Amino acid sequence: MSHVYELYYKAFETLRRVPEIKTVEDNDRYCKVIGQVLQEHLTVIPRLAMGVLECRDLMKPEDIDKFMNTILRARISRRVIAEQHLALTETFNSPWHFADAKFQPDADFIGEVFLRCSAREVVQRCGKLCQDLAREAHGADAPIPEIILEGHLEATFPYILSHLEYIVGELLRNSIQAVVERHRDLTSPPPPISVLICEAPQHVIIRISDRGGGVPRDLLPHLWSFSKGPRRRTRLRNLHQVPKMAATMQELKFEEKVRLKPGPAVSTTETNAANQKSSILKPRGSSLGSLTSRPPDLRLGIGLPMSRVYAEYWAGSLELHSLEGYGVDVFLQISKLGNKSEQLTTRASLDAV
Structure with a gap:
């Protein structure tokens, strides 16, 4: 908690000393400051999770969960604004920004928002990554389940890809891990x-x-809690390994693998749009990347509550129904951005944090 506090205090002291921005050059210098702050804050999520586990006996669990939900929503707000400003600035500085440009590579993006995000393609990309990670952890002969898609496969909507990929990645990781562990001794396919x-x-x-x-x-009673649950020591031990992954090439590798360079199953349109965007925008590390691409056996206990915070932030929802002895159904509702007022925390809550 002290580590997180010092990071936010340093960020405040840094940003309040930035002079008024009057020129494009002033904004470019400001963007360098923002980028540095974003990099420094990559360890916030795992450190917060460690902090609430260490403080579990000092506060009521419901108070700790309320604090975590509030501070994570506030963090999302600040980080989205910062990343959006950087993305719009980089687009403005690109040679394709001007009206007479023959090539407009960012037609499908407004900053970080992808206007034609495809649920099918996100599931395919994240599913392949999770399957590959499971094979690395359990061996090439492990019973890795197939992922079957059905329904409205052509559905598209505006969304921030990194947020959706994190949520879907966590859900698929959980499902794949559960199926592998339950069917590892069977000779038939899972x-x-x-x-x-x-x-x-x-x-x-x-x-x-x-x-x-x-x-x-x-x-089951502790699925959505950051602090409660019977496996506190294991979670705390695993979380100590996560900060070492923050701000490293593993996170950038995740973005290149899942977001910027889709596999063969992805349509040409989105592939071109994503690769065109990557040629302009420098990939920025994401603490979500390290949490999703960690080894399957490194269980942190924060994937589901974190995913729910991100889903609800954009006016969505996340529900889980478990049938013990059989399996799990998870329902992720995604509101199409711009069609509904996002359920942001109140200004008073943000100020309180």
Whole structure:
């Protein structure tokens, strides 16, 4: 907690000393400051998770969870604004910004917002990454389940790709890990993971269904809590390994692998748009990347509550239904950005943080 506090205090002291921006050159210098602050704050999420576990006996669990949800929403707000400013600045400085340019590579992007995000392609990219990580952890002969997509596969919507990839990545990681552990001793192929995509005028719903045995009874009441649960020491020990991954090439590798360089299954349109954007915008490290691309057996206990915070921030929702002994159904509702007022925390809550 002290580490996180010092980071925010340093950021405040740095930003308040930035002189008034009057020219493009002033803005360029300001962007360098913002970029440095973003890099320094890559360790905030794992350090916060460690902090709430260390403070578990000093505060009520519901108070700790309320604090975590509030500060994470505030962090999302600040980081989205900062990354959006950097992305718009880099687009403005590109040779394709001017009206007479023959090539407009960012037509599908407004800063960090991808206007034609495809749920099918995000699931395919994240699914392949999670399957590859599972093979690395359990061996090439491990019973890795197939991912079957159905429903409205052509649905597109505006969204911030890194947020959606984190949520979908965490959900698929959990499902794949559960199926592998439950069926590792069987000779027949494991049951597949079913992903159903449903599109409505205002939102898109992604249902992920697995047959991994369901959530253990002792964990079910604590799924959405940052501080409660019977495996505190294991989670704390694993979290100590995560900060070493922050601001390293592993995070940039995640973005290149999942976001900027889609595999063969991705359509030409999105591939071109993503690769064109990568040629202009320098990839920025993301603490979400290291959390999603960590080894499957490194369990942190914050994937589901973190995913719910990100989903609800953009006026969506995340629900889980477990049938013990059989499997899990997870429902992710994604509101199409711009069609609904996002459920941001109040200004008073932000100021309180």
